[in-house]
Amino acid sequence: MPEQKKTIKDFSQLIALLKEKNVCKRTAVAWPEDAHTQEAVTRAAQEGFISPILVCSEETAEGYAGRHGFQSVIARTPEEAAQKAVGLVREKQADVLMKGFLNTDVLLRAILDKEVGILPKDTVLTHITVAKLPEYHKLLFFTDAAVIPAPTDKQRREQVRYVVDFCHAFQIDCPRVSLIHCSEKVDERHFPYTASYATLREEGENGAFGSCLIDGPLDLKTSCSPEAMSVKRIDSPIGGDADALIFPDIEAGNLFYKAVTLFCRAETAAVLQGTMAPVVLPSRGDTVESKLYSLALASLISR
Amino acid sequence: MPEQKKTIKDFSQLIALLKEKNVCKRTAVAWPEDAHTQEAVTRAAQEGFISPILVCSEETAEGYAGRHGFQSVIARTPEEAAQKAVGLVREKQADVLMKGFLNTDVLLRAILDKEVGILPKDTVLTHITVAKLPEYHKLLFFTDAAVIPAPTDKQRREQVRYVVDFCHAFQIDCPRVSLIHCSEKVDERHFPYTASYATLREEGENGAFGSCLIDGPLDLKTSCSPEAMSVKRIDSPIGGDADALIFPDIEAGNLFYKAVTLFCRAETAAVLQGTMAPVVLPSRGDTVESKLYSLALASLISR
Numbered sequence: 001m002p003e004q005k006k007t008i009k010d011f012s013q014l015i016a017l018l019k020e021k022n023v024c025k026r027t028a029v030a031w032p033e034d035a036h037t038q039e040a041v042t043r044a045a046q047e048g049f050i051s052p053i054l055v056c057s058e059e060t061a062e063g064y065a066g067r068h069g070f071q072s073v074i075a076r077t078p079e080e081a082a083q084k085a086v087g088l089v090r091e092k093q094a095d096v097l098m099k100g101f102l103n104t105d106v107l108l109r110a111i112l113d114k115e116v117g118i119l120p121k122d123t124v125l126t127h128i129t130v131a132k133l134p135e136y137h138k139l140l141f142f143t144d145a146a147v148i149p150a151p152t153d154k155q156r157r158e159q160v161r162y163v164v165d166f167c168h169a170f171q172i173d174c175p176r177v178s179l180i181h182c183s184e185k186v187d188e189r190h191f192p193y194t195a196s197y198a199t200l201r202e203e204g205e206n207g208a209f210g211s212c213l214i215d216g217p218l219d220l221k222t223s224c225s226p227e228a229m230s231v232k233r234i235d236s237p238i239g240g241d242a243d244a245l246i247f248p249d250i251e252a253g254n255l256f257y258k259a260v261t262l263f264c265r266a267e268t269a270a271v272l273q274g275t276m277a278p279v280v281l282p283s284r285g286d287t288v289e290s291k292l293y294s295l296a297l298a299s300l301i302s303r
Numbered sequence: 304m305p306e307q308k309k310t311i312k313d314f315s316q317l318i319a320l321l322k323e324k325n326v327c328k329r330t331a332v333a334w335p336e337d338a339h340t341q342e343a344v345t346r347a348a349q350e351g352f353i354s355p356i357l358v359c360s361e362e363t364a365e366g367y368a369g370r371h372g373f374q375s376v377i378a379r380t381p382e383e384a385a386q387k388a389v390g391l392v393r394e395k396q397a398d399v400l401m402k403g404f405l406n407t408d409v410l411l412r413a414i415l416d417k418e419v420g421i422l423p424k425d426t427v428l429t430h431i432t433v434a435k436l437p438e439y440h441k442l443l444f445f446t447d448a449a450v451i452p453a454p455t456d457k458q459r460r461e462q463v464r465y466v467v468d469f470c471h472a473f474q475i476d477c478p479r480v481s482l483i484h485c486s487e488k489v490d491e492r493h494f495p496y497t498a499s500y501a502t503l504r505e506e507g508e509n510g511a512f513g514s515c516l517i518d519g520p521l522d523l524k525t526s527c528s529p530e531a532m533s534v535k536r537i538d539s540p541i542g543g544d545a546d547a548l549i550f551p552d553i554e555a556g557n558l559f560y561k562a563v564t565l566f567c568r569a570e571t572a573a574v575l576q577g578t579m580a581p582v583v584l585p586s587r588g589d590t591v592e593s594k595l596y597s598l599a600l601a602s603l604i605s606r
Contacts, residue, residue: 225565252558255559259563
């Protein structure tokens with residue numbers, strides 16, 4: 001009899017799963033010159049799911065890295081650190097990439113470099129968040145809060161594919177994916193996205209994304225509240241119990257991310273997907289926990 | 304010495320202000336055939352700030368209206384109730400209009416009718432929400448969660464004007480209005496809205512909207528958190544202390560509305576603005592409190 005896999009419902013269960021599976025990913029950290037990054041890296045290494053390779057200043061190599069026995073590669077500038085950390089992924093010496101104390105633009109430029117970057121040609125780069133909201137009974141996956149301004153059909157399809165893969169990695173056998181819109185009507189004239197939603201739903205029903213249930217356009221309440229769904233008298237396989245939300249554009253995705261972190265005490269983890277290895281790309285002001293959970297998420301999905 | 308006016312910071316203060324000012328608005332209620340609408344109307348009438356005119360079935364007129372001594376006008380169908388209630392506003396026999404147990408489309412059709420409706424020619428119709436979030440220290444005004452899919456420059460300007468007027472009615476002398484976007488950069492190519500934001504900011508500085516501070520594009524965190532603003536090293540007159548948020552489009556506005564009501568235990572009030580009288584247009588599934596607060600909001604801003 002096959003072992004029943006247990007669905008991961010919060011971040012402590014995620015870390016427990018990584019331990020149970022003996023996951024330990026080589027993680028290149030670009031320019032870990034601030035206390036927050038160092039604290040998150042230290043905790044992830046203590047939990048055992050990453051083995052850090054710090055691409056850092058000489059001072060940090062001798063001090064922080066030396067104290068903890070972490071591997072280090074010296075860089076003189078943030079730019080050089082970004083290039084060297086990306087190089088480690090490209091040469092398959094690292095399984096995960098993390099941004100430290102440097103501007104996002106600097107790291108993205110190294111990632112997207114056509115000659116020595118790590119985004120394969122014709123591959124869609126997108127941003128996926130996993131959030132635990134105190135008012136929701138399980139994790140909520142969503143995309144895209146940070147990268148794609150207005151997804152094309154191809155980008156949208158890859159967003160769904162990535163999100164479904166993430167849910168499977170969290171041992172959700174048949175994730176419920178809701179295509180978010182302000183109402184449940186397909187209205188090609190005012191809202192061109194809703195037409196592509198109808199196509200995606202069909203593709204999903206035909207098995208294009210593996211085991212999952214896809215529906216939309218649906219609004220957030222109908223997607224995440226069985227009561228709201230029943231009040232609206234909508235019949236949807238999502239059942240007011242969505243695992244994942246696909247947002248129409250970056251305005252909506254970014255706003256949701258910021259609303260739940262600012263006003264709902266949400267815990268979040270996030271990575272870039274599409275690159276040769278998952279990239280942890282925290283914002284200034286993200287908590288240490290958020291960085292730690294993002295490292296855990298990246299470690300789980302890294303191949 | 305003029306009396307110092309006290310800023311309204313939550314809905315109980317709003318209701319207290321209405322009492323203090325002896326506000327009592329004649330409120331036409333279209334088809335109040337459900338318990339939720341009736342309960343909200345009864346409570347608002349008991350608080351004293353509305354005098355209801357129920358456009359209802361014969362049964363409701365004899366039962367509910369009779370029991371409470373409310374004025375009533377008989378209608379045979381929801382459509383007739385919508386037309387008659389709109390007619391009361393048009394004939395200046397009602398100061399506020401409220402939707403009862405009928406489809407939004409039915410009431411909107413009567414409101415927007417070119418011959419006998421109540422939207423003056425060339426007037427912008429928009430939806431304004433006031434929310435009290437447990438995690439924010441004051442009321443938050445925002446637009447547009449429900450009506451305008453993608454605001455034109457003219458519509459955007461009126462949104463700002465209405466919101467500033469609302470804030471003034473809540474005795475906020477110099478409201479801070481944030482033009483919301485996913486980042487603080489003006490980027491006309493990817494995000495055409497951000498260019499119109501820059502224009503609005505200039506108009507605001509030149510006094511086009513009366514006493515207020517307008518800035519944007521700004522993201523939600525920078526707008527509502529002094530800490531986030533300082534981490535990002537942004538210098539904005541909003542100071543992480545926004546009173547009002549202007550959202551780029553209906554996708555963003557609607558999502559924010561639903562996120563805060565579903566996941567942040569927000570209390571909300573909302574009205575349509577632009578019509579000859581404010582319109583309370585609750586959604587199915589809105590709480591009795593939300594309907595009551597919306598009536599209070601409409602009563603305050605009705606002229």
